[in-house]
Amino acid sequence: MHELGIAGAVLRAVERRAAGRRVRRARVRAGALLHISGPALNQAFIAVSDGTVADGAHLDVVIEPARIACRSCGRTATSDRMLAVCPGCGGTRMDLQGGDGLVLEAVQFAEAERRVGHEPST
Structure with a gap:
């Protein structure tokens, strides 16, 4: 399954762009000649992102045909x-x-969580 290696490369790019922020979802455009399965790449991304800023994030895969x-x-x-x-x-x-x-x-980042009971005073 070559999707695992590709998922690792995607994760490294996501982590660089995230710069420490939590990631909720990401989208990649992959050429059809790479013969990538979108669902398999998403599953591989879930596996390699465990414990990272992208832990639990979903990967949307858009397959682009060859011209x-x-x-x-x-x-x-x-x-x-x-x-x-x-x-x-x-x-x-x-x-x-x-x-x-x-x-x-x-790359879509998770919103900063608001702490209940600590709203700014007006």
């Missing part, structure tokens, strides 16, 4: 796998334009 462009006919297509042959002309000169990245898009 592929044919050098022969100029057609572009999106796919969840690398195409070897253009679906338009059958050409084999294809350029990959994404679908293999991993980006931490957002």
Whole structure:
């Protein structure tokens, strides 16, 4: 399960952005060519974040398809796998334009807990 290694990398990025603040949720955009399972990555993130600032946080995973462009006919297509042959002309000169990245898009922090009975006086 390669999601465990990816979850560790995501956790390190989340911890850097959190700078000690508690994390409630985070969102990553993963390219389809990484062949990541969103639910498996979230479960791996839960496992690796135990005892950290992200303990109990949920990881939202957005899968981004690969964009592929044919050098022969100029057609572009999106796919969840690398195409070897253009679906338009059958050409084999294809350029990959994404679908293999991993980006931490957002981190939501837990709100500071208010202590009951210690409200500021007005």
